[in-house]
Amino acid sequence: MYIGIDLGTTGCKVVLFSLEGEILCEYNKEYELIFDGIYVEQDANLWWNLVRDGMRCVVSTTGLSAVDAISVSTQGISFVPVDGAGNPLCNAVSWLDMRGENAAARLQKAFGVQGIYAKTGIECEADYSLPKLMWLLENREDIYAQADKILFPLDFLNLHLCGRAVCDYTIAGGTMLYNIFDKCWDSDLLSFSGIDVKKLPAVACMGTPLGPLLPEVAAYCGIDSGCQVVLGGQDQKLAAIGAEELLP
Secondary structure, three states, X not given: OEEEEEEOOOEEEEEEEOOOOOEEEEEEEEOOOEEEOOEEEEOHHHHHHHHHHHHHHHHXXXXXXXXXXXXXXXXXXXXXXXXXXXXXXXXXXXXXXOOOHHHHHHHHHHHOHHHHHHHHOOOOXXXXXXXXXXXXXXXXXXXXXXXXXXXXXXXXXXHHHHOOOEEEHHHHOOOOOEEOOOOEEOHHHHHHHOOOHHHOOEEEOOOOEEEEOOHHHHHHHOOOOOOEEEEEEEHHHHHHHHHHHHOO
């Protein structure tokens, strides 16, 4: 059996599947966005609590604890600064947030629309991660300085599941900071923005095994030892892959 997790913009779904893909049990829970003018935030602690409780629910409901693997899909672009233990230092900044408009204008002036597109495959817009990371550095220097890592939802959840903060190409590619051709955080954009690459998560290919589920998480959820965490991706990209698989 395996568990699939989707953390969307306003909801969390956890599904227990058989190895043949049959849905054995589902958990669905909505959660609120936090609005303050153009600022849109989320409680990253709630992300983890919903995921953890969802896994516990599907296992306890079915009585099936021999889970072979867990993989996660999440919303993209949103991010949260965390300390060395993975605890959020403030609310997560949602992809819906537009506080990075000034920074986006500066990036566009420095690199041009085509220059940024040539590196990242996306146009320079304020809702992507990089302009809001610049806002964090310039307006919440205390939070930025304290942050051991700045994590996106996928790598934040992977850190809490297995102890490794790793995202995939689809998440990194939505940040406007990742060079999709060189497959690395872009040195020019890092230099211009002042973002320290050491604060960003590792990036790997979707499907990469990340390691075993942490013992304390397995115990809380009632999952047998031996369960592996496998790298997932960004929810919309995975939905597109799934839709393509269903085409005749």
